[in-house]
Amino acid sequence: MSKTAGTKKKIYEAALRLFALKGYKATTMREIGKEVGIRQSAIYNHFKNKEAILDEIIDNLAKSNLINIFEDKEPKEIYKKGKALLKQISNMFKLISYNTETDTLFRFMMQELFNNERLRVFYNEEFYQKNVKKLSVVFFLMMQDEMIEATDPLLLANEFFAPLFFYQLQIVRLKADNKSTAAAATLFEKHTDFFWDKIRIKEKNSTLF
Amino acid sequence: MSKTAGTKKKIYEAALRLFALKGYKATTMREIGKEVGIRQSAIYNHFKNKEAILDEIIDNLAKSNLINIFEDKEPKEIYKKGKALLKQISNMFKLISYNTETDTLFRFMMQELFNNERLRVFYNEEFYQKNVKKLSVVFFLMMQDEMIEATDPLLLANEFFAPLFFYQLQIVRLKADNKSTAAAATLFEKHTDFFWDKIRIKEKNSTLF
C-alpha cells in the first residue's frame, strides 16, 4: 500500500469534517491542507480539484450508515417484531445523531442540501423514499396480521419517520451550540411509545363484559 | 420619503432572496447590486457591509410570519376549537411553504442554520420553543376539558409540530428542483386528521350496549 491511500483518506475526512462544520463554500483548500498537515498544493496530487472531493463524499453517502436504518433486512423478515422493531429503528436515528461519523454526515447533508442537486437526489431517494417505502411495507404487513389498525400505510410511514428526522435535526443543532441534548434525546423513545400505542389494535378486553 | 428607503429595501430583499437561494457565503455583493440595478459600491451607502445585511435580515425574522402560527392568539381563547384549531395551524405551515415571502425566509433559515449562532437562537426560541410551548398549553387545556386523552402535553406538542416542520422542509426541497409538491402537500391535512383521531377521546358509543 502506497502512502497515497493514507493521505487521500485524511484529506477526504478533513474535508468532510470542515464541509459539515462550515459548509463547502466557506471551507478553503488551505484549511483542508492544514488539517491534514500538508500544503494545499499537495492536495491536488490526490484530488483533481475541490469539487472532486465534494463529489466523492456524495458518492460514498449511499454506502454509509446514515441511511441504512433497516440494516439490510427485508420488511417481511422483521415486521412481526412489532413495537420492538419500531424501537430499534427509532434507536438507529438516535445513534446517528450521537455517533461522530454519522452525525458529521447528517450535518453535511443538511448544510449542502439546498446547494447541491446530487445531494438532494440522494436525500430524496436513499434517505427519504427508500426508508419510508420500506416502512410502508412494514406497516402494511402489520395490518394484514392485525397487529395495528388499518389505515394508509404510507401515511403511517411518514408520520413515524418525520418526528425521528426532526428530533435528529434538533440534536445536531443543539450540539452545534454545545447545548444539552438530553431532553431532545428522550423524544425518540417517547415518540415510539406514543406512536405504537396509537396505532396498535387494542385487545378487546373481554373481562369488561 | 427619500429615495434611500426604496433602494435599501430593494437591496435587503435581493440579498435575502440570494442568501436563501445559494447561501450567504456564496452570494456576492456584485450579484446583489446587479439584482437591484446598481453597482456594488453603492450598496455601502445603505449598509455598512455584507454582514450588516445578514444581521438585519435576522433581526427582522422575529417580526415575520414565519413563526406566528398562532396569529397572536392565546391558547385559552382558541383551544375549544379542537380539531379545527389544529387544522388551522397545519394550514399555516402549508401556507408558509407556498407563500413566496415566507418560503424564502424558511429556506434562508435552513440554509444558514449551522453557520450562524444568532439564527440558531432565533430558530430555537422563536420558531421552535415558543410554538411548541403554546401548543403544549393548548393540549393541556384540551385535556382538562376532556376533549383529548390525558398524556404529556409537551410530547403531544412535539409530535404534532415535528411532521409539520418535516413536510414543510419537503415542500421547500421539492421546489428547489421544480418537482411536484402535490403528494407532500396532502400530508399536512392527513397528519392532522390522523393525529386528532389518535388523541381525541372517543365517545363511549352507548348504542353498543
Next chain:
DNA sequence: TTACATTATGAACATTTGTTCTTAAACAAC
C-alpha cells in the same frame, strides 16, 4: 436658483482563493 445632503459611479486596492508549475524529496522495483 443656490446650497447642502444623499446616492450612484468607476476605478482601485488588498485579500482571499482555487489552481498550476517547477523542483526536490520519498518511495518502489529491479
Next chain:
DNA sequence: GTTGTTTAAGAACAAATGTTCATAATGTAA
C-alpha cells in the same frame, strides 16, 4: 545503488471578492 514513479513544498498566478475613495449625479430645502 539505479531508475522511474509518486508525493510534497514553495512560489506564483489569475480570478473573485469585500471594501474604500474621489467624483459626479441626483434629490431636497431655502
